[in-house]
Amino acid sequence: MKLFCGASETAVRLSRRPEDREPPDDNSDSWREHLESSSRDGIENILVSAVRNVAKQIIEHDSSLVPEIVRILESYEWLVFKRLAFYVLKLHPTRELAVERLMNRSNYEQRGLLEDYIEVAKGNLQFLDSKQQNEILGWMDEEPDAELIKKNSEEWFGQVMSDDDVRRHIIHRNLRRLTPLKDVLPEPWRVRYDEWLAIVAPQRDVPEQTPRVETTWGLDSPKTRQELAEMSIEDIVSFLKEWERPEDTSDLRQPSPEGL
Numbered sequence: 001m002k003l004f005c006g007a008s009e010t011a012v013r014l015s016r017r018p019e020d021r022e023p024p025d026d027n028s029d030s031w032r033e034h035l036e037s038s039s040r041d042g043i044e045n046i047l048v049s050a051v052r053n054v055a056k057q058i059i060e061h062d063s064s065l066v067p068e069i070v071r072i073l074e075s076y077e078w079l080v081f082k083r084l085a086f087y088v089l090k091l092h093p094t095r096e097l098a099v100e101r102l103m104n105r106s107n108y109e110q111r112g113l114l115e116d117y118i119e120v121a122k123g124n125l126q127f128l129d130s131k132q133q134n135e136i137l138g139w140m141d142e143e144p145d146a147e148l149i150k151k152n153s154e155e156w157f158g159q160v161m162s163d164d165d166v167r168r169h170i171i172h173r174n175l176r177r178l179t180p181l182k183d184v185l186p187e188p189w190r191v192r193y194d195e196w197l198a199i200v201a202p203q204r205d206v207p208e209q210t211p212r213v214e215t216t217w218g219l220d221s222p223k224t225r226q227e228l229a230e231m232s233i234e235d236i237v238s239f240l241k242e243w244e245r246p247e248d249t250s251d252l253r254q255p256s257p258e259g260l
Helices: 002-015 043-061 063-074 079-091 095-102 105-109 114-127 130-141 146-157 163-181 187-203 225-229 233-242
Strands: none
Touching: 002 043, 002 063, 002 079, 043 063, 043 079, 063 079, 063 095, 079 095, 079 114, 095 105, 095 114, 095 130, 105 114, 105 130, 114 163, 130 163, 130 187, 146 163, 163 187
16 A cells, blocks of 8 residues: 555656646646546556555455554655545544544535535534534535625626625525535535525526636657657657757746656
């Protein structure tokens, strides 16, 4: 387990640009959206699958090792390891571990961890008392800054939002968080959920607008694999000796020695 975790940690670190090699944010929610499966190549993806598989095999052999596996995963600082720890708790709910992590607000607020947090909440909400349930559901119900929503809408879409538009936007946001939990919500929250659903029901089949975002992961190379494959060994060696990183640092997609 530690062998694969160590190799995975190295791969994640080296896949980042030199200036972005400080954990925890590794953008794994983009390059490894689902821990159960992945359609993307990359050594970091292969090793994350290896860590996941080893953890599952160990726990299937001896479920009493769940706390130790979670401890090992959380000893690594990158986001993907915390996501893997939550994945283990989703597969093997352990009351004390689940409650401790669900009641830690920093886990709820950590960028890239929300979906994994909600999955663990779905399988472990019954372990929380009513006060604890209301606390974490209250986090999900906290309203964001309405003025910031209006500003982003105008900047991203060129659309001016009314107060009613903002209210609907917030309700949609709350529903996205609570829908995975709808079957385990305590009664007062289930009533509130149904009320929100009724408000947006006429528009529920209309896809929500999101800003166009382009993402990239890893590091870019000045030569593609195909181009390198077509070069002689001598030409490759010469190219490696002579090529230098471009001086313009404004382009985030520029090739780098690490990518090469």
